[in-house]
Amino acid sequence: MKPDVSEQLLTRWQEAWPRALAVWSQFTRLSDPRLCASTVAAAEEGLTTSFAMIRLADQSVVIDLEAVQKLGLDDYAMEILAHEVGHHVLAPANASDHFRLLATIRKGLPTLEKHAAMVANLYTDLLINDRLQRQGRLQMHTIYQKLLAGQPAMTKAGVWALYMRIYERLWTLESGSLGVAVDDPLFESHSWLGARLVRVYANDWLTGGARFAALLLPYLHEAAEEEAAALERLHDTREAGLDCEPCGLVDYGDGELQDPIHPVEDPLINDNLDKSPEVPTPQTTDANTPGRGQRREPFEYGEILRAAGLKLSDADMAVRYYREAALPYLIPFPKSKVPQRQEAQMEGLEAWELGDALDDIDWLASLSLSPHAVPGVTTMKRHYGLAPGNEPASKPIDLDIYVDSSGSMPNPQQRISYMALAGAVICLSALRGGSRVQATLWSGKNQFTSTPGFVRDEEAILRILTGHLGGATAFPIHKLRETFSTRAEHERDCHILHISDDGITTMFDDDERGNSGWEVAAQALQRGRAGGTMALNLWQDWQTSNTKVSQDLRRARIEQGWQIHMVNDLPQLLDFAREFSRRHYGDRKQERLDASRDGPFPRAFAKHGARP
Incomplete structure (x- = not known):
């Protein structure tokens, strides 16, 4: 079978790799590139639209040599690989900065955020190619001339024309030398601003990202089909973030909430402006306003x-979001005491x-x-037994959590739900x-989903916490009843946590057998x-209101010992987490004072409280 590309071409590109690394530094180290001899092989690596791409997860480079040959770029191995x-090496360099750049670019593309990935790719390409052309002495401009060869002339002042004109200004080339010529004073002004931006923010390219996006925004509104096809061939970071774990993306970065500056308004770019302007006062934002707080939605x-290229469902995204958001607020989770700690004691030797x-091999005894x-013949290992120790031991307490997902509750996958975040904090703890x-x-009648019993699968638990049913409101009393009706004395103690709003009072209705929900809750x-805790989205004066919901909640607290917390925002979430931890680990005298003020605590709290 005839090979897709010649062995000679493959060898030339392999030999060019060390020299491409050395263009950046003699100390640059990356794994060998995936040089695919056919487009089919490249597709198996995930490369489908361009002729080259990178992956940040494994720091790899993938090249489609068949596509390279069709585009006439056989002799540009150094330029493409470098x-x-x-x-x-330069931009985006790592997954964290890649995510941050995309977030910054999106701020400069109001209503056109869908183009953020393409704009980020054009921006980083400008930074890289300018350095390679000027400092690396590589012929980067000839690649664009090759790409335009045989293509219909693009004379419209669009994204591609502006992009090429910026390169011409950076490299002092004549207008139209890269295949696009536009006679428009405003277009010329924008291309000059783009070139200045690349040079000014070469070492601070994250700051310049939103400015570059603001420059391209009006041209994106009229992107032509031929421009889109040409830009697609250059998109080598489309799936750069695939399989990467985002970190530090839940919270907004410094200055990210401020409105992006157009390059014409930047005194560092525009020489006609005052270079020492007053520092603008950051805009104050309400943390509860969607998309305008200190935390992303x-x-x-x-x-x-x-x-960034991650192929995840809304549920997968929510799991990652709430996991990262909860980690800074984890608390000590209670453990029950057992009389004595069991300590391992050596009792003798046995054959390994x-x-x-x-x-496990005891080499001294074996030799x-x-x-x-002789393995299995003369090799020995130590045999251990358990003996009572002098120190008391502790045993983990299980957690049974019920999350309200009725229509009155926010969808955690769209807007931040501080009740869901509170549940994530407690579950991860x-x-x-x-x-x-x-x-x-749970939501309406017979609308519920649950983990298969008590598990330690973090992914499965967070998927339940961040799910959304959006139906009616009917607490699954039978689930609570069945969980604890057969719970034996020797099993671990279990804390019960409810995440809900005023719909939690449906827990006290009669179940399908006619049993009182009050009795089921008391038995649980x-x-x-x-003990049991409720983290609820309630109104401010629920404790003094005379509504039936308030009366039921006060009765549940006084008669059964449910600890009720109002969680509507981040400060209340932090108060809830601190209070939950303090009630189990805090000072006993303080607990008695709290009990006299807030109502009786469950006896289990005093019984199982332990000092950290």
Whole structure:
């Protein structure tokens, strides 16, 4: 079968790789590029629209040599490979900065955020190619001339024309030498601003990202089909973030909430402006205003990840969002005391056999038995038993959490839900302490989903917490009843947590068997032996209101010992987390004072409270 590309071409590109690395530094180290001999092989690597691409997860470079040959770029191995290395070395360099750049670019593209990935690619290409052309002495401009050869002339003042004109200004080329000539004073002014921006922000390119996006914004409104096709061939960072784990993206970066500046208004770019302007006062924003607080909304977080190339569903995005948002607020989770800690005591030696862990071999005992170690014959291992120790031990407390997902609750996958975040904080804290968690998402009658019992699967638990059903409101009393009706005395103690709003009072209705919900809740607390907590989205004066909901909640707190917390925003979430931890780990005297003020605590709190 005839090969897609010649062995000679493949060899030439392989030999060019070390020299492409050295263009940036003699110390640059990356794995060898994936030089695909056919477009089919390139597609298997994930390269489908362009002739080259990078992946930040494994710091790899992928080249479609068949496409390279069709475009007439066979002799530009150094230029193309050095360009791809530049994405790993200069911009975006790593996944974190790639995500941050996309977030910054989006701020400069109001209503056209869908183009953020393409604009970010054009911007980083300008930074890389300018350095390679001027400092690396590579012929980057000839690549664009080759790409335009045989293509219909583009004379419209669009994105591609502006992009090429910026290169011509950067490299002092004649207008139209890269195949596009536009006679328009405003267009010429914009191309000059673009070239200045690339030079001014070469070492601070994250700051310049939003300015570049603002410059391209009016041209994106009229992008032509032929321009889109040409730009698509250059998009080598389309899936650069695939398989990367986002970090630090939940919160807005410094200055990100300020309106983006157009390059014409930047005194560092425009020489006609005062270079020492007054520092603008940052705009104050309300943390509860969608998309304008110090924390991103989940839908915006998801759009940034998709622009980076991550192929995740809304549920997957929400899991990542709430995991990262919850980590800074994790708390000590309660553990129950047991009389004595069991300590391992050596009781003797026994034969080490093939299949046992290699680390278990006692080499001193084995060589004492025979100077020639024969696996399974002369190898020995120590045998340990358990003996009561002098120190008391602790045992993790399980967590049974019920999350309201009725229509009155916010969708955690679209807007930030501080109730869901509160649940994530408690669940992740429980898992960190060795606990098991059963999570149940509920809405209307027979509308619920749950983990398969008490598990330690973080992904499955967060998927329940961040789910959304959006139906009616009917607490699954039978689920609570069945969980604790057969719970044996020897099983771990279990704390019960409810995430809801005023719909939680449906827990006290009669179940399908006619049993009172009050009795089911009381039995659950009694057999759980570790108390119960409610984190609720309530109105401010719920404790003094005379509504039936308020009366039921006050009764639940006084008669059964439910701890009720109002969680509507981040400060209340932090108060809830601190209070939850303090009630289990705090000073006993303070707990008694709180009990006299807020009503009786469950006896299990005093019984299982432990000092950290």
